[in-house]
Amino acid sequence: MRFALSPDQEAFRDAVADLLAKACPPAAVRAAWEAPPGQLDRSLWGDLAGMGVLSVLVPEADGGLGLDETYLVPVLEACGQAALPHPVVETAMVAAPLLGADIGIVTTDLGGPNLPCAVDADALLLRCGDRLVRADPAAVALEPVETVDRARRAARLAPGADLTDAEPVTDHPAEVGRALDRGALGTAAVLVGLAQAMLDRTVAYVAERHQFGVPVGSFQAVKHHLADVALALEHTRPMVWRAAWTLARDLPTRARDVSAAKAMANEAAERAARAALQCHGAIGYTVEADLHLFLKRTWALTRAWGDTAHHTDRVADALMP
Amino acid sequence: MDLTWSPQEEAFRAEARTWLEANLAEWRAACGGAPASGDTREGFAQHLEWERRLFEGRWAAVSWPEEHGGRGASLWEWLIFEEEYYRAGAPPRVTQNGIFLLAPSIFEFGTAAQQAGILRRMAAAEDLWCQGWSEPDAGSDLASVRSTARRVDGGWVLDGQKTWTTRGAFCTHLFGLFRSDPDSERHRGLTYLLVPLDAPGVTVRGFGRLDGDEGFAEVFFDDAFLADDAVPGGVVLGEPGQGWKVAMATTGSERGLTLRSPGRFLATAERLLALAARAGDPTLRRRAATAWMHADAYQQQTLATVTRLAAGARPGAEASLTKLWWSELDVELHRLALDLLGPDAELDGPWSKGWQFALSGPIYAGTNEIQRNIAAERVLGLPR
Numbered sequence: 001m002r003f004a005l006s007p008d009q010e011a012f013r014d015a016v017a018d019l020l021a022k023a024c025p026p027a028a029v030r031a032a033w034e035a036p037p038g039q040l041d042r043s044l045w046g047d048l049a050g051m052g053v054l055s056v057l058v059p060e061a062d063g064g065l066g067l068d069e070t071y072l073v074p075v076l077e078a079c080g081q082a083a084l085p086h087p088v089v090e091t092a093m094v095a096a097p098l099l100g101a102d103i104g105i106v107t108t109d110l111g112g113p114n115l116p117c118a119v120d121a122d123a124l125l126l127r128c129g130d131r132l133v134r135a136d137p138a139a140v141a142l143e144p145v146e147t148v149d150r151a152r153r154a155a156r157l158a159p160g161a162d163l164t165d166a167e168p169v170t171d172h173p174a175e176v177g178r179a180l181d182r183g184a185l186g187t188a189a190v191l192v193g194l195a196q197a198m199l200d201r202t203v204a205y206v207a208e209r210h211q212f213g214v215p216v217g218s219f220q221a222v223k224h225h226l227a228d229v230a231l232a233l234e235h236t237r238p239m240v241w242r243a244a245w246t247l248a249r250d251l252p253t254r255a256r257d258v259s260a261a262k263a264m265a266n267e268a269a270e271r272a273a274r275a276a277l278q279c280h281g282a283i284g285y286t287v288e289a290d291l292h293l294f295l296k297r298t299w300a301l302t303r304a305w306g307d308t309a310h311h312t313d314r315v316a317d318a319l320m321p
Numbered sequence: 322m323d324l325t326w327s328p329q330e331e332a333f334r335a336e337a338r339t340w341l342e343a344n345l346a347e348w349r350a351a352c353g354g355a356p357a358s359g360d361t362r363e364g365f366a367q368h369l370e371w372e373r374r375l376f377e378g379r380w381a382a383v384s385w386p387e388e389h390g391g392r393g394a395s396l397w398e399w400l401i402f403e404e405e406y407y408r409a410g411a412p413p414r415v416t417q418n419g420i421f422l423l424a425p426s427i428f429e430f431g432t433a434a435q436q437a438g439i440l441r442r443m444a445a446a447e448d449l450w451c452q453g454w455s456e457p458d459a460g461s462d463l464a465s466v467r468s469t470a471r472r473v474d475g476g477w478v479l480d481g482q483k484t485w486t487t488r489g490a491f492c493t494h495l496f497g498l499f500r501s502d503p504d505s506e507r508h509r510g511l512t513y514l515l516v517p518l519d520a521p522g523v524t525v526r527g528f529g530r531l532d533g534d535e536g537f538a539e540v541f542f543d544d545a546f547l548a549d550d551a552v553p554g555g556v557v558l559g560e561p562g563q564g565w566k567v568a569m570a571t572t573g574s575e576r577g578l579t580l581r582s583p584g585r586f587l588a589t590a591e592r593l594l595a596l597a598a599r600a601g602d603p604t605l606r607r608r609a610a611t612a613w614m615h616a617d618a619y620q621q622q623t624l625a626t627v628t629r630l631a632a633g634a635r636p637g638a639e640a641s642l643t644k645l646w647w648s649e650l651d652v653e654l655h656r657l658a659l660d661l662l663g664p665d666a667e668l669d670g671p672w673s674k675g676w677q678f679a680l681s682g683p684i685y686a687g688t689n690e691i692q693r694n695i696a697a698e699r700v701l702g703l704p705r
Contacts, residue, residue: 001323001324001325001326001327001330001397001624001627001628002322002323002628003322003324003621003624003625003627003628004322004625004628004629005322006322009322070322199701203701203702203703206703207702207703207704214704215704217697217703217704218703218704218705220690220693220694222703223693223694223697223698223703224690224693224694224697226697226701226703227642227645227692227693227694227696227697227700227701228693230642230696230697230700230701231642231645231646231696234622234639234642234646235615235618235619235621235622235646236618238618238621238622238624238625239614239617239618239621241322241621241625242324242621245322245324260614260617260618263611263614264614264618309607312607312610312611312614313607313610315610315611315613315614316606316607316609316610319594319609319610319613320594320597320598320606320609320610
């Protein structure tokens with residue numbers, strides 16, 4: 001038994017976190033709000049691909065790293081911490097194991113009707129009845145949607161979109177199920193990273209902000225809000241890592257463990273977002289402070305790939321068949 | 322990451338499971354089927370029989386060295402034992418305050434003579450220890466203790482009062498903090514003393530807790546004389562005047578995982594799943610799944626903590642987060658149990674008793690308000 005990242009896993013995550021600290025500061029997330037369709041930062045995406053982030057789950061023989069979810073999940077946490085706008089869960093966690101390495105920017109409708117970064121995608125992984133198909137975005141009617149988090153850059157499939165020319169990927173229910181679980185767990189990891197980022201930013205802010213002649217972080221009411229966020233994170237991150245282990249080995253508890261991770265990550269991130277805004281006060285209630293970039297991503301992702309009720313019911317079904 | 326148990330650990334689990342199953346059945350039969358609560362006078366005697374059985378099987382304190390009555394088990398094996406213990410439905414440990422709260426301090430600060438003289442008798446439930454920290458005016462604010470210890474020829478003279486002393490009315494010994502420097506304030510000038518409760522001048526009065534059991538006591542010291550040799554190896558743990566430092570080592574154990582391991586809550590959650598499956602109410606079913614997740618999260622978080630401890634880390638302020646989690650989890654679990662029972666929740670029974678006991682969790686070992694302050698200041702680094 002060793003419930004910790006290996007030195008390799010830690011080094012991989014830290015290297016990605018270092019890259020994102022330089023290449024994906026809040027200003028870069030804001031840039032993704034404004035960039036025209038097709039103009040998402042490709043240089044950063046190329047750097048992530050170069051580090052192997054996008055092909056962790058692809059076998060070495062096919063040009064990937066040939067590693068498993070226990071390597072990718074901590075990296076996705078780091079992506080969440082930077083609020084990276086790119087569809088890294090959709091590409092690296094969901095599409096790459098099915099489509100292979102060097103697939104560009106891929107998005108999917110498996111996590112919900114609003115396909116993240118659909119306006120920038122090189123390929124779409126779509127559900128077509130019980131099958132998964134790969135489609136060319138140019139060949140499918142997509143309708144951009146206005147999302148609260150504009151960095152989602154989302155679009156929907158037009159009603160009655162024609163997928164007859166799309167390339168079949170799989171019609172195996174087990175593979176479809178694994179893709180859904182990978183998306184849910186990857187999103188849980190991103191939410192843990194977002195929650196950590198909101199906590200860190202708020203801790204720094206309440207130590208600086210003075211009212212009544214003292215830092216507001218010295219007030220117990222503020223401390224207790226933030227202690228509750230730390231408490232939730234301390235007990236949610238291990239659930240996410242454990243589910244990565246379960247998924248990597250395809251253990252019989254996969255549905256239970258993945259859904260428990262997503263349900264708890266949803267709750268931890270919602271709590272972090274609520275506490276972060278409250279503790280920032282009016283300064284957080286603006287689009288000028290960076291906090292809103294993290295809040296809005298959180299609100300989107302807690303309901304993508306299954307909300308808390310959906311995943312809790314799935315845990316209940318696994319526990320009480 | 323490696324989330325598998327070794328063959329040796331699996332064998333340890335199997336041995337514990339077999340022993341517990343056989344011995345619990347025998348003990349229950351000897352108690353006429355249903356043992357009384359360990360926090361009543363009648364029940365306490367029954368539970369001592371159970372404790373002695375554990376000692377004879379070398380399960381009373383598995384992580385201790387063999388010379389003191391343990392089996393030198395690793396932290397991992399200790400965790401496995403706890404899991405099996407509560408899964409089997411074994412009773413709460415009436416010896417826990419000695420074994421889980423005092424013993425870690427004796428291992429860290431005790432002399433060889435104290436270790437030899439105290440630990441084995443503690444594991445064998447021959448000496449029964451209660452914690453003498455709280456006083457009428459010193460609850461969460463432990464550093465405000467007023468009970469005094471005055472140095473005299475051949476020992477100490479104790480004055481003052483301790484209270485809310487769990488199982489004090491049934492115990493033989495008390496470990497406590499006493500102000501030995503009359504001019505001192507707060508955490509300075511305190512001495513950690515080991516006191517036989519039959520010392521002259523000591524009076525113990527049991528009283529009812531919220532659930533009515535005589536689980537509490539107040540202990541009065543009226544010029545009580547504590548001879549230097551009243552406990553083998555001496556009555557001072559650590560150095561005189563260093564009591565706060567010694568006591569803080571124990572709070573880490575109390576708040577952290579040693580007192581309340583995940584096995585206990587997982588076992589409760591499993592029982593609730595069975596109740597919820599029968600109830601068929603979708604809201605209660607969802608709440609049962611959520612409660613189970615929270616118990617499981619405590620287990621996973623503990624595996625991460627033990628990984629760090631096994632690598633040589635010391636328990637730090639994170640223990641406050643652990644205490645917040647398990648105490649609020651216990652309330653959540655029992656609240657759900659009452660809702661599953663519906664109108665029968667008012668009946669006196671294991672769940673209603675468990676509910677009342679769960680409500681003490683956010684209060685003892687430092688209230689959860691204090692724990693949130695500690696977590697915010699020492700884990701997150703917020704200004705004091």
